[in-house]
Amino acid sequence: MKDSCSSISKLLEKYFDQEGTDKERLLVEGHLQDCPDCRDALTSMEELRTLIKIPIEKAAQKEDFPWVWQKIEREIRSQEKRVWWQSLRSWLDVSPLFKKKVWIPAVATAVVLLFVTAQIIFKKTPSYSGASVVEYVESETNNVMVYDLEKSMVTVIWLFEEPEKGPST
Amino acid sequence: MRKTALLLIVFFIFSFLFLSTASAQVQVRLRAIHASDAASGVDPSLRDLHKELGSLFSFTSYRLMRDEILNLSLNQPAKISSREGRIILETTLVGLHKGVAEVRIKVTREGSEILNTQVRLFPGRTVLVGGPKHTRGGVVIYALHANF
Numbered sequence: 001m002k003d004s005c006s007s008i009s010k011l012l013e014k015y016f017d018q019e020g021t022d023k024e025r026l027l028v029e030g031h032l033q034d035c036p037d038c039r040d041a042l043t044s045m046e047e048l049r050t051l052i053k054i055p056i057e058k059a060a061q062k063e064d065f066p067w068v069w070q071k072i073e074r075e076i077r078s079q080e081k082r083v084w085w086q087s088l089r090s091w092l093d094v095s096p097l098f099k100k101k102v103w104i105p106a107v108a109t110a111v112v113l114l115f116v117t118a119q120i121i122f123k124k125t126p127s128y129s130g131a132s133v134v135e136y137v138e139s140e141t142n143n144v145m146v147y148d149l150e151k152s153m154v155t156v157i158w159l160f161e162e163p164e165k166g167p168s169t
Numbered sequence: 170m171r172k173t174a175l176l177l178i179v180f181f182i183f184s185f186l187f188l189s190t191a192s193a194q195v196q197v198r199l200r201a202i203h204a205s206d207a208a209s210g211v212d213p214s215l216r217d218l219h220k221e222l223g224s225l226f227s228f229t230s231y232r233l234m235r236d237e238i239l240n241l242s243l244n245q246p247a248k249i250s251s252r253e254g255r256i257i258l259e260t261t262l263v264g265l266h267k268g269v270a271e272v273r274i275k276v277t278r279e280g281s282e283i284l285n286t287q288v289r290l291f292p293g294r295t296v297l298v299g300g301p302k303h304t305r306g307g308v309v310i311y312a313l314h315a316n317f
Contacts (some may be wrong), residue, residue: 106180133294135271137286142300144284147225153293154221159276159284159300161308 004031005038012038016045193243193265196316197272197290199258201235201249204228204299205307218295218312225297228307238316241272251309255279256301258311268292270315276301290315 008031014020015028032039133155134146143160202215204222208230211219215231222231239247241262250257257277264271269289276284278301288296290313299310 102177106177109180133289133291133296135287135289137284139284141281141283144286144300149221149225152221153291154225154295154297155288156225156297156299157274157284157286157288159298161283161300161302 005035008035008038009041012042013045016042193262195241195262195265195270195290197239197241197260197270198312198314198316199235199237199239199249199260200233200312201251201258202310202312203230203232203234203303203305203307204310205230205232205303205305207306208232221295221297222310226299226310230307231310234309241270249311251303255304256309258298260313263287268317270317272313272315274298274311274313288313292317 008028011020011024011028015025020028032042133148134157137144137146137157139159145156145158145160147156147158148154149156200215200218202212202218202222204226206229210229211222211231212233214233214236215222219231222228234251235249237249239249239260241247241260243262243265246259246261248257248259255278259275259277261273261275262270263273269291271287271289273287274284275282276298283301284298286298290296292315294314296313297310298313299308301309303309
């Protein structure tokens with residue numbers, strides 16, 4: 001082995017793995033033409049790789065890795081079939097509602113509804129049990145009489161335009 | 170997009186239903202009766218008021234002139250005029266609570282207000298507003314009854 005072989009030996013491994021640059025490749029190939037030791041070293045590397053590669057390939061051909069394929073199939077199926085709650089959640093996905101053109105009118109409507117509801121809910125409801133039927137009665141031109149018949153639930157408001165034609169009671 | 174449209178439609182349907190129930194409206198039956206001594210008898214359609222009319226007034230004849238169902242909305246006046254247009258009865262719903270309708274009643278004769286009153290109409294109660302003179306003698310009696 002020549003002195004330059006020591007510097008080439010590092011490049012020789014890269015050349016063997018086809019990882020070197022074009023310049024390195026040309027340098028190694030130039031050296032190999034003149035150096036039988038390095039050629040032997042490269043041949044040894046190739047033989048070693050062949051020795052390792054052949055049994056591994058044979059073992060891989062015998063093995064079809066069924067469990068690996070089963071696992072992949074299971075994963076594919078689980079992606080395809082959604083459980084009911086996933087479907088429901090997907091259906092109820094309200095993310096489109098968060099778009100500006102949707103939520104601004106929605107919020108405005110909700111505010112109006114809330115305002116109207118509050119008016120109705122919080123409005124004081126007076127109790128009318130026992131309250132009089134006639135709240136007020138007025139006439140600038142005539143006399144008026146109010147009469148209640150509690151038994152038959154009739155209230156009379158009588159305007160005396162003709163005093164002689166008033167109620168008999 | 171379809172889901173959003175569906176949700177919006179449902180939302181607006183509920184809003185519409187809510188607003189329609191929230192808007193106050195009451196149905197009032199209004200009957201205009203001509204009471205006089207010119208004839209005798211009670212109109213068959215006034216059978217339900219026959220007893221009350223007989224016990225309250227001394228007229229010999231009660232004839233139904235108009236029988237109207239008014240759908241009163243809040244602060245929306247409804248007018249009923251006599252055939253010759255001299256007497257006008259204006260009813261306005263001014264308040265509606267559970268089982269109670271507050272109605273303002275105005276009676277005008279030839280444009281002049283002769284009566285202004287406000288009554289509470291309860292279920293089953295009848296309010297009679299009477300006294301305005303009829304052109305053919307006798308008086309006009311208005312009977313108001315709210316349907317809840």
